[in-house]
Each structure stands twice: as structure tokens, then as C-alpha cells.
Amino acid sequence: MNFLDFLHNHIVYLDGGMGTLLQAKGLKPGEYPEHWNITHPEEITAIHKAYFDAGSHVVCTNTFGANALKFSADELESIIKAAVNNAKAAKEQSSNPGEKFIALDIGPSGKLLKPLGDLDFEAAVSLFAETVRIGTRLGVDLILIETMNDSYETKAALLAAKENSTLPVIVSNAYSEDGKLMTGASPAAMVALLEGMGADAIGANCSLGPKQLRGVAEELITVASVPVILKPNAGLPKSVDGKTVFDITPDEFADELADLITKGIRVAGGCCGTTPDYIRALVDKTKTLSPVPITDKNLTVVSSYTHAVTFGNAPILIGERINPTGKKRFKQALMENDMDYILTEGVNQQEKGVHILDVNVGLPDIDEVSMLQNAVCQLQAILNLPLQIDTADATAMETALRRYNGKAMINSVNGKEESMQAVFPLVKKYGGLVVALTLDENGIPETAEGRFAIAEKILKVAEEYGISKKDIIFDTLAMTISADNKAALATLTALSRIKNELGCHTSLGVSNVSFGLPNRDAINSTFFALALENGLSAAIMNPYSSDMMKTYYTFKALKGLDENCADYIAAADSFAVATATPITETKKSTEEYKSDLQHAIVKGFKEKAGDITKELLNTLSPLDIVQNEIIPALDIVGKGFEEKTVYLPQLLTSAEAAKSAFEHIKAFMASTAEKAADKGPFVLATVHGDIHDIGKNIVKLLLENYGYAVVDLGKDVPPESVLEEVIRLKAPFAGLSALMTTTVPAMEETIKLLKEKAPWCKIIVGGAVLTQDYADKIGADKYAKDAMEAVRYAERL
Template structure:
């Protein structure tokens, strides 16, 4: 099959579920589906053939969990499993005389990446690389990365696929009803990152039925320039007579699919609960139909997984992470003092920066190593896009690789050597890039000269496959003290770029005033003039409240701030903001540091508090109230899982100091009680349990973590031996819910007073009640509330 001439042109039909179909065919709870590629290959081939008969054009191999982490406890290697799985799918294609393609199915690794978890980006990449290389060797036609909740993990998987194969790459993430993944990623960030990395198709799968995913899929179709996939579940499962049942019929499933087809849906299949009947109905109705042409409202954004900034709008780029002319900053870099730099970053965000420029160009340091380290530190505590600023191509490359989201790169210019080094990196990682209107001959004196360089850069970028929308032109701010005529030329060039090239623009605003008194006055006036010529990204000091006020005022006068609400709010708060500016981090107390997740400040502030309070008072009056604030913000959707975990980890730093103090003084343990946590037998997913563990520990509970794939008897022994009042059980697979029920039954037989809370992706309140659990915890925050009740 010629995928290149079909994808995005004719509707393509994927297959449906594998795991739930295997359950219907007798797969036992807790069994490893991937083993059946070898042990029961005829069953797998038969399922593939049923999908081909129904009309599937792409088969997904039975390799969802075929990675070293998940298969560490079985007899077969990853190589053996993947080789057999691809061979089974190929046999089904041959036996059916079909032209269908075989997609290597790659699911999540089962552990969270740093900073939420302990798995490094490089480790994740290596695990995915292992799968990809074996898939290529075995003859797969497509790499299909699916059911990913962490955008950083998706990036690692896509890079592993792109860098180790020439196969087409599909990638689908799994979203909740609120439009966020489990880790907080949003639709716009997903599109930006995956399109930037060059996937061949993207979209949504699993989690919900097609009707509940319809609005989210519409949003993907609205903004994606890449063919869109939807593989929904057959609705949410329910429990009937102790079995997991998906109630949605093929006809009910198809109705929203048909509506989405009219909006441009290109690839259609099914996930949990679907089977060949679902695929047959979709294939009979839509297979080979032309994909509806719709004009996407594509936009260029800089983003983290959970927040984004439209670069077409006016954005303030904080300029202060830069050693130029800053002795304290240089000293911090030399001493590897990231705390100082983080303080500078926090102050800028508090002052209203939309994006942070990160420039670490100091000859005597390892700039590449420092850039990666700082990016990771900043992204752990600040949910704001970054602008990677360096003249060193290797620094830019490393920064882009480890950045979680879509970054801006500052910068390229018209020099051929610079363009040849940097443009391939911009293309590979999908970044936006600032282009300076200068070349080997320096900065042209006239606006026309700078405009010509801008034209040349755009043409060269397009030759590399970089879209014009990704290019931001810097017409270069000259100093009024030395090149007074040049200031006007800068503004003229900016206007020409906006009107004739329709590109986004940026300027380093404060450069205009070097060497002159009352610099702030010149900066403010120049900023206003530039805004009226079409400036998008103002690189400036956001702590200058009058400069910020100019931007707020401009948005009102240009009819951007409708109703002047943003302006009114800013002016009402300006006095209080000015008091906070300049020393935001130094003035924070322990509770504020916890809320913001600034780990390195927690221990120091705890030690200071111990001079005036005892340990228990700090726990009850500082740590717990701060975590409650974080929990409330999480429940309201103001922050997301990475920030929740980061705050919990910050409390851990404070607790370490308090425990040391208590033991030193002969005091008793300050923990509030012991809780056993376990992922049930047959389930190797540890993500949810580990998050609950982190948060509960930092509310003061002692956690006995039994790990994953824990047998019922082991759980029972741990509960009895430790006289446990609260047990937490986790399951992420429908096949292991039965084992959870058995565990609850066995524990309660000998420990009737032990309360049991359950959670996991497949659990619902109804499930919890049916299997005789005492509590259902939908997330870590809910687990804390349950613990409070038990240990009140």
C-alpha cells in the first residue's frame, strides 16, 4: 500500500482493540498479553485476520507493553516478543491476501519521567529506541506510539522513532474530559510539539468514547496541519456480574465519527472495547472516501506541556537571565549557583513575563551542560515557555533536545555558516526561531537593507522545510547615543517586515538607551513606537512596571484588551506588585516556597523556622496548609500534575530537616500514621501509585510501598505485620481489577478493621463499591482526604 499517497487524502481504517478482545477470548486476569505472540500465536493471528476481514488497512502489533521495564519478569525478551508480534501480523496479512500495513504498537513505559518521576529522558529514549530498532529489523511498516499521557515521554518516543528508522511515525495521546492528559498536557501543546517533531499523523486514543472525545478531536482538527487520528474506547466500561463490559454499540460509536469525518478526520480505528464489528461499520461507510478539506487555523506557539503563548500576539520576553554586564550573575554561573538564577527567573514571572530568555554565554563555563541543567530546573518549577539564547549550535541542539515543549531559539542571522548550522536544528525540533537582520557585512544602515536580509533568511529557512510562521524577525535595536538615525530605520524595517512579509517580530527594547541618562524614559517611548509598528515579542525587564503599563495601555488602545479588563486589573495591583518586584524569592516564607515548588529553598527556610517553632508546629501550621493550597489549586485546574508533584517533593526537603531535628533531640517520630500501598498482581504500571506515595509522604504519612505486581498474600502479610489502618491498591488495566477484588477479600478476612482505598485508570466509584473497597480515590489529592479521615 502506498501510504504517502493515501494518508491525509483517503480515509484510512485502523484496527480495533487487542487487549479487551483477548479478555473476551479467555485471557486471564493478570496475564501478560504480549506473551501470547509466542505462546498462542494462532489466537493473535486470528484476531488480526478478523480486523482485516472487517476492512482494516493498518494492523497494530500486540506489543503495547513490549519494553524492558514491563517485560522484565517474563521469560521472553523484548526482541523475541516484537519479532513474533510483527511476524504474526504479517502472516495475517498474507493469509488474508491483503495489502494492509503493519504498525509497531508502542505504549507508555509505565514510569513517569523526571521531574515527576525517576526515569530520565535519556533512559526513556533508550527504551523506545530498543523497541524501534527491533520493529524495523522485524519488518514493521509504521511506528505507532499510542496512549501516551506525558508529552515529554511522547517526545522521547518520537525522537527514538525518527532517529532510528525511516518509517512513518504516528502518535496518539490519551486525554481526559477536561481537555488535559493525566499529566496536564493540552491539545495545543500536543499539536505544536508533535507537528514540530515531524510525525506523519497525530491524534487521540483510548480514555473515553468518541462522543466525549468529539469536542477535543474538533479542536485538534481545527489547528492541526497533520492528518488526524481518532481511536476511541467503546465508551466508559461498567461492571456487570463481576465483569468489565463496554456498553456502546458499533452504531452508537459511529455517529460522532461520521460527524468528525465531515470536519476532516483522516484515520479512524478503535481502542478498548471495540472489535471487528466496530471496524466493519466504519470501513463500510468511510473507507476510501476522500478526506474532507478543511482550512486549519494554524498558529505558532511557544509552549510547555500545560501552557502556551501565541507568538502572533504581544508577549513580554524576560531578558534578565543573561550574564552581560551582570557581575553577580557571572559569579553564580562560575559557582554553579542555580539558586541565584532561579530567583531571577521567578521574579520575572511574578512581574508578568510571558516567556523567559535563557542566555548563559560565559566563556569559562560549560555552557551546554549548564543550559540543559537550568532548563530542567526551570521547567520543574515554572510553567512558562523558554527562549534558548546562544551563539553556540551545540548548546542550542542540547537545549532543544531536553526542553519539554516548543521553545523559541535566539538566534540566527543572514550568515551562510550560521544558517547551515542552526536551521537543521530548528527543523528537527520544531522550534520557533528569531532571525537577526545582519550578515557577514554587519547590520545594514537602512531599513531596506535589513528587509532584504530578512527575505533571504526566510527563503533559506523554507528550503529546509521550516514554515514562515516559525520565523520571528529581529530588525535590531541600535543605541540612540551612537546611532541615532538608526533607531528610526529599525522601526521602519519592523513595519516593512510586518506589512510585506507578514512575519512576527521581536526587539531587545532596552538596547536603545545604552549610554544615555534616564534610560527608562527612552525605553518606554521606544517600546510604544515599536508596538504601533507591529512588535510581537518585546525582550525587556518585566520588573519595570512602567514598561509593563505601556504594554497594557497599548492593548487597550489597539482594541486587543477587550473591555480593558487586563489594564484595569494591572493598574489596581501595580503598587502591591512593585513592592514584590526585585526580591520576590527572598521575601517568600516556607509556605510560599512549597506552593511554588522551589525545593532548594525549603531546607534553609525550615532551619530558620526551627529557631522559633518546634517541628510538629511547622508540620501542622506551615507544611500541611501549604500542601492544602496546592491541592485546591490542582482540583480547580489552576495547576497540573507536574506542579503538584514538585510541591510535594519540596515538602520532602522540609520534612528531612524536621526528622533530623526530632531524632537529634530524642523526640518521637512525627509521621501521622502508616499506610501500605501496592499495585495488584499482574499489573506492572506504577505511575499512579508512585504519585500517591509522594503526596501522602509529604503530608506526614509513613508509606510502606510494596511495589507493583504484588500477590494477594504479600499484601495481607504486610497489613497484618504493621497493624495497618489504611491500605491503598492500584490497578491500571481492566485485566487486573479481578485481582484487586481478590486482594480486598483476603485482606478483610483477617484484618476487618483495615480500610481500603482503590484507584487507577480503569477504576470508577461503581467499581470500587462492587469489589468491596471502602473508598475510591480518583487522584492523589483524594487519597490525602481519605487518609485525613482515617487518621483523624
């Protein structure tokens, strides 16, 4: 029988532990268990056979760590071949008459993916792909991806399986005591990600016993629409007389699992410490139970690397600010590849309380494919909100979806044939909740009926692609009422019909409704309230708008969606604070400084420095503010730092206050198209192999303060990339940072390359392990012991 058919109607028993049994047979710490497929085939076969005999329907090949990082290509092939043969031999030898399947077992690579570690996502996909291709060719029945403790690596493995095999794939993660993966994902987040990509069963294994995994198992059962796997350890390990033993017996193990099987577990087995006895006890105790039927939980959900966001309860806010449309300062940031600006927009919106971030970085003159990928990767490295990938470019959409660490929201598809053909295959492959705009080849219908009809058409086509309606969220298109005073009504009626008659969720870009009118927030927030009352599930909106946030919190409070009005009360304070803060109250303490701005910068008052600058821009030129206020203030602090009366954290808070002042100056200049005077490009990088960038970031902040156009290449930067940028900009300065002795050779290599190909460029080096001698030895122009010294050097030249 085909595995999926069997899974559909039965409780499936997996096997139990392998590693712990091999250790009992003499496997040493540090020795690869996979080698035993070749060196001890009888032992491996005997273990597999014992599991089949005990009642396992599936045994997993002894290939947990069989990947191209650990083994050469030839060795990998022979190991997997031997492993599959051992399992096949066991299948033949076992006298158990039940169904028997062989799963190609894939464990984690042993590396952490970038940006936390140094394994690139695509390299991880290739790594797993190699194992998948070999296993599939050798005739296994299914693929088991297991013990993964990172969502991103799990995605890489599943993608590799889907791209290189048509076999069923079941996926199991290792959860910690806190009920999350090591890198933070909740069970609901994993279900969103894995179901979206088409995993055939999803579950938990290893790390803990069945008692400790109960909460995780129950959450998986509640949210998953596919069969749930549970493959726990034999309890927790403890030390008895210097030996390690697991703390529950086969009977206790079976009792725990039996109870969870009655609650809905459909694929059960054991992990570390379990033996054929555990599986036999499990089978004996549960073989008469009927499998709990698999039901579609019908959840509309997106996820990040930590959590899932479910639509249909309280309204979902999608922050719209990462989008260059109509924002000169944002466009400038994109043109300058100023990622910090974009990331700050993300962080600020999160602080305002949005649940999802829309990410749109499309501009005519930039490479949207790489920019969107970069923005998504950097945002998900520092923020745990799900992202909405917003682009009209299908290639950019796919590149971003591929790298996204979760189930993304996708903006957007519409009723045009061409659009559906481009977008739906991506939704099917990578998973996602796609925003569907109710327009088609004939444009946007004026009537609600017209928009409803397009929604019906979109659903029908989606179904042909195998995309369920829970993964489509309709946008009935808010149009400005300044052009047609019935426009909002059509939008709301269409919205209400789609919600009630099609049972689908809806989303709106609210702000369009007020285009061309004064005091837009007033219209937007009232329209938002009306849409919510008509059943709107989510809004793409400006979270900095106090009116919009008021509507959101009051709606929740009035509709019984805010227990004890707690969220409303917590937010109510911020509604009032929107008025400007007085900035001259501290006259007395500022007397020793030339001005309030200098005082704010020296003391590191970030917001205040920004507010004062905004005020000053009404009367002074940007250049005057920089020359007469900001730079002198920075010099005071810099001098203090050099004289050791100011410490590094204080230097940094001042630099950040100055940056906040500069931010207002930049925005002002972007709006007046005034060109900023800068002191020329300064290329900065943490060298290849090194992932420490705090020192580099400090240097960057100070250089920016002093007017250098810093191009930050990030960390782990290959020598060629530094050279390329230095040549492109004809940069007079390059700053290189390295923290470890092991990465100083990469610094030396970079210097050598720069000296050879870009001899004009002065190279400044810094980092924990460097000294003047070392810097001289590797040919640097300047060793800077701290950030101020780097600034002073550049200023001198």
C-alpha cells in the same frame, strides 16, 4: 502504495481493541499480552485478520508494552518478530482487497520520566529506540506511538523513532476528561510539539469514548496542519452484574466518528472495548465520505508541557531577566551553581505576567552546555511557561532543545552561513520557533533595506532545510539611539516591511535602544509602543519595569485586544504600588523585639524583611546586620521551635524572611565586590533512589541562614557524586536525607564511601524513617531529628 501517499488522499481506518479481546479469550490480569504473540499466534493473527476483513487499512502489532524495561533483549526481539509475523500472516490471509499496512505499535513505558518519576529522558529514548530498530528491521510500514499520557515521554518516543527509522510515524495521546494529558498538556501543546518534530499524523486514543473525546478532536482539527487521528474506546466502562461492559454500540460509535470525519478526522479506529464489529460499522457508515483536505493552519506557536502560546494576536512578552549580562548578582549565582536564584527569577517574571522566559546562562568560566541543560530542566520542572533557549553555543542549544518538554523558542540564528548551518538542522530536528537576527557576515546593515534583504535570504535558506516561514520570527535589531539618532527608525521600518511584505512575525530586544541614556525605561517603553504599532509580535523585555508593563496593558486596551479592559484594570493597581512601602508603621507591636528587622524575621514577613534590610544597608555594614539583627532573630525562632512554642511552618516563614534579607545583602556585596564571610561548604543530598527532598530543602534554608555555603546536589544523588563534591570542596560537612526504608541502604553506601575516601567529613543524616540507632548502625556522625538540630551540631563543631 506507500502509507504517506495513501494517507494524503484517503480516510485511513485503523484497527480496534486488542487487550480487551485478549482478556475475553482468557488473558489474565497481570499477564503480558505481548507473550501471546509467541504462545497464541493463531489467536493474534485471527484478531488482526478480522480487523483487515472489517475494513481496517492499518493493523497495529501486538507490541503495546514491548520494551526493554519489561523484557530481556532476546525476548524483546522474539516478541516483536512474532508480532510482526502474526500481522503479516493476517494481511496475507485477509480477503479484503483494500490497502493493508502494518504499524509497529509503541505504548508508554509504564514509567514516569524524571523529575516526576525516575526514568531519565535519554534512557526513555534508548528504550523506545530498541523497539523501533527491531520493528523497522522486520519490515513494518509505519510506526504508531499511542496512548501516551505524558508529553515528555511522547517526545522521547518520537525522537527515538525519528533517529532510528525513516518510516512514517503517527502519534496519538490519551487525554483525560479535562481535555488534557495526565501531566497537563493541551491538544494544542501536543500539536506544537509533535508537528515541530515531524510527526506525520497526530491524534487522540483510549481513555474515553468518542462523545467525551469530541472536544479534544475538534481542537486538534483546528490547530493541526497534519492529518488528525481519533481512536476512542467503545464509550465508558460500566459494571453490569459484576461484568465490565462498554456503554456504546458499534452503530453509535460509527455515528459519532462519522460526524467527526466530516469535520476533519482523517485517521479513525477504535481502542479499548471496540471489536471488528465497531470497525465494520465505522467503515460502512463513512466509506462514501470524501476526506477533508489537510491545510496548513499557518500558526506560529511555541509550547510548554501544558499549553501553546500563539503569535499574532495580543503582543507576547518574553522575560529577559534570566541572563547574566550586566548583572553581578546573577553572575555570582551562576558561578556558585545557585539554581534557586535562577528559578526564583523565573517564578517572579511569571508572576509579572510574561508569556515566555528567555534562558541565557552563558558566562566565560562556566560549562554552558551542562548549565543550560540543567537550567532548562529545572525551570520546566516547576514552571509552565514556554522557554526561549538563548545561546550562541550550538552544542548547548542542541542539548537544551533535546531535553525541552515542548516546542521551544530558539534565540537565535542570523544571516551568516555558519549560523544557519549550525542552527537550522536543530530547528528541523527538534522543532522550534527560531529568532532570526537581520545581520550577516557584513555586520548589521544601517538601513531598513539592508536588514530586509537579509531576512529574505534567511527565509530562502530555511526553506532549503524544510523550515517553514511560520517557524521564523525576525528581530530587526534595536540599536542605541545615543550613537545614531536614526537607529530606531531603521529598526521600525525594517520591522514593518518584514511584517507586511514577508508576512512574518517579529520580535525585538527592546532595551538596547536606550543604552547610554538616562531614565532608560521612558525611552524603552515609548519605543515598545512604536514597535507594537508597527506590527511587533513579541518583545524580549524587563517585566519588572513598570513603564514597560504600562505600555503593554495600555496598548492592548487601546487596540481592542483586552475585553472590557479587564487586564488593564487588574494590572492598574500594581502600577501604583511601585513606591516603597513604609516600614516603621508597626512600632508598637515591635517593641518586644530589638529592632524592626528582628520583628519582621520572627514574624515571617518576607517582603518587609527585605525592604528593611535594603534600608539598613545605607547605614550599617552587611556583617553588622547579619550578626546583630538576623542571627539573633533566627535564634529566637530556633529556640521557640526547640521548646515547641513555634511550629515548623512558622520556623520556615521566618527562615524565608531571613533569606529575603540575605538576598539584599548578597546583592549589595556583589555590587561592592565585598567577599561574604561564610562558615565553609556544606554538601547536601537526598540519597540515590529517593526523590523526596522537602526535609533536605528545609535544612538547606536554615544552614544558609546561618552562613554556610550550602552545595545542594538535589535528590536521587549517587554516592559517587556526593563524594566527588565533598572532595572537590574539601567540605567539612555532608548532610544526607532519606525518606524510605528502601533507600536507607543507599545512604549507608554513601556513608561508607565518604568514610573511606573523605574521612575528614562529618556526616549528618536525617529523614522520616531514621532513628538514632539506625544512624549509628550505618555509621553516621550525627542523627539530626530536625533542621535546627543539624544547624546546632554544625555550629558546635
